[in-house]
Amino acid sequence: MEDNSTTPMEMRLSEVPGMPSPEMELTYVTAIPMNGSTFTQSQEVRIGLNVPTDCFVDLKRAYLKFKLKNTGAGTCQLDPLIGGVSVIDNWRVIGGTGALLEEVIHYNAMYAAMNANKSVDTVSSIHSQTEGASTNPAVGLKINANPTDADIANTGLKALSTTNEFVVTHRPQSAFFNADRYMPLGFTQGLTYVSITLCQNETFGLISAEDAANASSFSVSEVELHLPILKPGPEFANMFRSAMSSGVPIQIHSVGIQNTQQSIPLDSSGEQTLTFSTRKRSVKSLMNVLRKNADITDKNRNSVSGFVNGGITEYNFSVGGMRIPAQRIKVNYSATTGTDKGELLSNQQLALGHYSSDLRGICSQTRTVGAKTGGVSTYLQDAENANTAIQSKCQFSLDLESYNAAFAGKNLAGQGLPLVFHCNSLATGAQDIGALLCDLYVIHDVVYVLDGMTGVITANS
16 A cells, blocks of 8 residues: 555656655756757657756656748648647657657647547547647548538638648657656656657648649747656655666556558459558557548648548458457448448447547537538548548557556567458449558557666667
8 A cells, every 4th residue: 555655656667666755846848949940841840858867757748839830822721630730740759879769650640530539529629729620620521522611611620821820739649758657868868859750731731622723831930848847856866876777677668659551552442451560569459540642742632630431341450360350340331221330439449448438539420510400420421432522530440458458469579470451342432532541550568668777768669
């Protein structure tokens, strides 16, 4: 039983018992980019985590803040689910000695998938205020036909006129920033930094067909990463360094996300087999999102959260040579024969660990769409063709964890253990709307290990 003489859970950086409860002084540090002040498309924003010596960082309470400016010739609407966070294409965390601690490619699409699995109230209130998400995010925005001003009118999108700015405040959806314990960055060697690669101009927002002649461009400035710093007294700091120098490894657990990609070619239908590459030792779950490939770099399309179901009627995965589940998950979206969206959603909730929670939602149930009031779902869309397609909110997911513990999922670290997505798609999929990009997000355990002798932090996953 814990009392005031034991170390709190957040400070148990090793399994060595008996360390006294330290007095911690809370301060805040604002980290700014090391490589410039204003950034544009495809550029890197490098932010050093300047943590004072002998200090810890409460990264769960850190947040990123930047000013997003529309430098294009006309009005641009931000993404309905994540707003200005759409400019973050790739997210990396680099250790002080150059070791890659985390990398999430297409971070913006991953974050949009996560927000699609939140309630409409959460996205339309908190994320609308902090990130510029839509005030009516459940509406199915057109993605393949050029959307007109009339299509956009009732979607509640955040509009930025030319030269206008919006201040984005974002809590990173990052393994490094959501670890189970405080990060002892004040005890590590070198300077750990966050590397953000910005998206292309055509990806960051949506321009309607009426403004199609206008160029799309943006800039990012006044980037700040706010870090809560915890400074212990000198006695605890010396004791912690003594524990490090004795060779005790400092281990911090988190859950990371790796992106790997494949495509469904144009004019393909029927059975599809997509092989992905991953070598993670503890794969907890899989989340596959589909987007039309050509839309990602099209200024007149919803590039980031423009998810489609691709005409898929059923799917499963081969994990280490074994089909999981043996009976495929049904994805029937026909308006005449009924839908299996409940089964699809149940597997999504299982994959994200939301299945037993009554506090989670899905951002797909609209209240008002034109003359219709209530009861309209945009989770699965059956109008996927070149002229009328509108976005879905679904992902094709699978849970692989039998119990909730570190390194408890499927081990795919060995050679000859591929990860394969098997699906059956109708002609209304890639054959009708175009080639599809499949972003598979592998959710896995990761343990950050601080070597006490060298002060080097590495990621073990």
